[in-house]
Amino acid sequence: MTSFDTTVVICAYTADRWDDLTAAVASVRDQSAPPREIIVVVDHNPELERRAAAEFVGVTVVPNAGRRGLSGARNTAVGLAKGDVIAFLDDDAEAAPDWLEQLLAGYRDRDVLAVGGSARPRWPGGRRPAKLPAGRGSVHGELDWVVGCTYTGQPTAEEPVRNLMGCNMSFRREAFTLAGPFSEDLGRIGRTPLGCEETELCIRLRQASPGARIVFRPQAVVRHRVTPERITWAYLRRRGWGEGLSKAYVSRLVGSEAALSTERDYLSRTIPAAVVREFGRLALGRTAGASGVLGLVTVVSSTAAGYLRGKAQLRPPRPRPASALAHGPIxxxxxxxxxxxxxxxxxxxxxxxxxxxxxxxxxxxxxxxxxxxxxxxxxxxLPKFATAPAPRRRPEFTRPPVSVVIPTAHRKRQAVASARAALAAGYPHIEVIVVDNLPRLPEGDDWLRGEVEALGARYVVEPRKGVSIARNTGARVASHGLIAFVDENITVEPGWFDAVTEEFAADPAVGCVTSLVLPASLETDAEVLFERLKGYSNSVRWQRIDRDTAREDPLYPLSMARYGPGSCATWRREVFEDLGGFDPLLGAGTPTMAGEDLDLFVRLAYAGGAVVHTPHAVARHIHRADWLELRERMRGYGVGLAAMLVLSVRRRPVTAFSILRRVPRGAARLASRTPELPLSDRAARSRLRQLRRDERLGLLGGAAALMRARGEGGSGRR
Known part of the structure; x- marks a missing residue:
């Protein structure tokens, strides 16, 4: 077992549960891995606080220092906790003797920031009610979440999950540094059956640290008491309604894609199977089957109604305090x-x-x-970090030569800096080609030529406008089998080429490798907004994307975020040439303004190719620091995306149906990628809305821009 100091938190609000609270504290004291401290937080009940302080010797008893409710109480405990791991147990739950030991075993991997366990119900009278059905021999039912317990559909072995259950969960201390506290706009207040505060926190934790893992470990068991009031029809309706409201609020905070990913699978698989089972029991003459069907319908319909009502609410909950971090400078x-x-x-x-x-x-x-x-x-x-390095997948390999193509137009000094960084990255077999796409004279720019050749790089002139044409020209004169395309406003850091070529050496089927591109500066509001809207710093997990591994993404292959930035990507020459290179109708320098990177990725996907994104290759991007330039760039993204989609349909008309099917989900994902900004900062909110309008307006102009590009002499791929 991994050794940690642990704090166990129990939140209480009513003296009606005194016996349960006493049993919960006793179960924590009897753990095989004793905690460093036990904190009982009493939610605005001075009489209960005095009684607990008097009777629980050796336990820290404190009042809720936040807003009334479970979230405020938990935040109070987090602020006081001294343990490396903070575990939460409900006041009406009893932990198994090895509960903490099992939770801590889940932290053997340093990437794990949260571990939760299972909750088994203690039914009134010791018997499961028919209205909350379960399969034969199962201790869990499909609706057991209604009474705060593990339900059918959750993992049966240790497995990463989206979120944990509130009655049995734990977090590393640094998780709250990364994600902030529990949202006090969510969570139960007294007997009001709202919740999902732990769901929202877990989603926010994954967003703040995409490399983090949240693990469900069913061996860590608690017994959760179910009162007679919680198995009445009125409570089932109220609990379902409250869950729906809570899910609606969470979707406002983190986006519906993240908030409802688990629920979609639950509703499409688990619930239909349960309904079929209960109808089967009813057909056999068992009256319990009728109660089971009615229970399933009651809870699911109440939850759906609550969700729709929550989505219709005009006022969203207040943003979390950590949202101020999304507003610069950074x-x-x-x-x-x-x-x-x-x-x-x-x-x-x-x-x-x-x-x-x-x-x-x-x-x-x-x-x-x-x-x-x-x-x-x-x-x-800074939080505590693991000291053991992540294992290399291939410690030793023959480093192949790489050609680097840097197209440049208006930012030629940045192109020189990009070439200098590539040559200084410490890779032994490299050629750098700077393609001048805006020469002052037909024979080229003397200043740029002199700077490039002084570095030992090659200077090439391509007077035909367009970044796609410039890249294709650079690829045509390149000498090597791997071609890295690096934009003029990007500089690679030392070790970039080693990390990229390692992936090609490890997997001959990989056609392209993308890298982690972080901002070079976040000083201005424009730079910060660009990073929050279009930055790549959320892609810190290694991933391989092909038809098989991307099936879970309903937008594949049209989801740009899955590939990483094409403006800093390396291709196998034969794959790049088989695809025909970048399409000259798309990209900066043409009326379409963008879209060439995603277009090439999509063609690779349709050809059955694979892309690897490695976070170990790091580069820095100079964001748009000027507000008007950023607005134009956002409009360009919209124009390029729409033009790319039109071009895809022209090439393969059958893809029109696939694209139309993905449009609603794509629009929802686009809307959900909204940075958290303080509601009080009206200027920031106004600028954010303006950028979204610019991007949508760009989408409307994509087809017309593609027609203008054709009229200006574009003739398809090189």
Whole structure:
């Protein structure tokens, strides 16, 4: 078992559960892995607080210092806890003697930030009611979540999950540093059956640290008492209604895609199977089958009604306090897990101050995570990091030569810096080709030529406008079998080529490798908004994308986020040439403005190819610092996406049906990718709405832009 100091938190609000609370505290005291401390938080009930403080010797008893409700009570305990792991147990649940031991065993992997266990019901009279049915011999039923217990459909062995159950869950302390506290706009208040605060926190934790894992470990067991009041028809309706309202609020906070991913599978598989089973019992003359069907229908319909009512609410809940981190300026930093200090100093700015820091966490040449952390009094408090490096998938391999193509137009000084960074990255077999796509004279730009050749790189002129044409020209003159396309405003960091070529060496079927692209600066509001809307720092997990591995994504192959940035990607020459290269009708420098990267990825997907995204290859992107430039860039994304879709349909008319089927889900995902901004910051909210309008307006102009591109001489792929 992994050794941790643990804090166990029990929240209570009524003296009616005194016997249950006493049993819960006793079960924690009897653990095979005793906790460092037990904290009982009493929710605005002074009489219960005094009684608990007098009778629970050796237990810290405190009042809820936050808003009334379970979330406020839990946040109070988190602020006081001293343990490395904070575990939560309901006041009407009893933990098995090895409960903590089993929870802590789930933390053997450093990527695990939260572990939860199963909850078994203690029914009144010791018998399961027919209205909450279960399969033969099963201790769990499909509706047991209504009474706060593990339900049919959850994993039966240790497995990563989206979220944990509130009565039996634990978190590493740093999880609250990363994600912030429980939302006090969610959670139960007294007997009101609202919830989902732990669901929202777990989703937010994954968003703050995409490399994090949340694990369900059914061996960690608690027994949850079910009162007679909780098995009445009135409570089932009220509980379902409250769950639906809560899910609607969560979807407003984190997006419906994340908030309802588990529920869709539950409704499409688990519930229909239960209904069929109960009708089968009814056909055999068992009256319990009728109660089971009615219970299923009552709870599901009440939940659906509550969700629809919640979605119709005009006022969303207040954003969490950590939402201020999405509003700049933001300090950029890199730390090594082996030598990271407990506190990272943040430099002073000439005007204003940093509210947050984006911290890239490395372990040698491996990326562990990208964190967004608050800046307090000029320092960032860093969580504890694993000291063992992530294992290499292929420690030794022959490093193949790489050609680097850097197209440039208006930002030629940035192109020189990009070429210099590529040559300084420490890779032994490399050629750098800078393609001048906006030469002052037909023979080229003398200044740029001199700077490039002084670096030992090649200078090539391509007077025909368009980044796609420039990239294709660079690929045509390249000497090597791997071609890295790096935009002029991107600089690769040391080790980038080693991490990329490692993937090609490990898997001959991979046609393209993309990398982790982080911002070079987040000083202006435009830079911060671009990062929150279109940045790539959320892709910190290694992944291989092909037809088989991407089936769970309903937008594949049209989901750009799955591939990583095409503006810093490396291709096998033969794959790139078989696809025909980038389409000259798409991309910067043409009326369509963008879309060329996704177009090439989509063609690769339809051809059965594979893309690998590696977070261990890190590059930095210079975001648009000017507000008007950012608006134009956002419009360009919309124009390019629409043009790319039209072009895809023209090439393969059969894809029209596939695209139309994905449009509603794509629009919902686009709307859900809204950064958390303080409601009080009217200027930031106004600018955010403007950027969304610009992107939507761009979508409307995509077809017309494609026609103009054809009229200007585009002739398809090279």
């Amino acid at each position: 300090h950029i930093a890199t730390v090594d897990a082996r030598t990271a200090p407990e506190e990272l100093p943040v430099p002073h700015r000439p005007v204003g101050h940093y509210r947050a820091a984006q911290v890239l966490v490395r372990d040698g040449d491996r990326t562990l995570d990208v964190l967004l952390l608050p800046v307090e009094r000029g320092v960032v408090r």
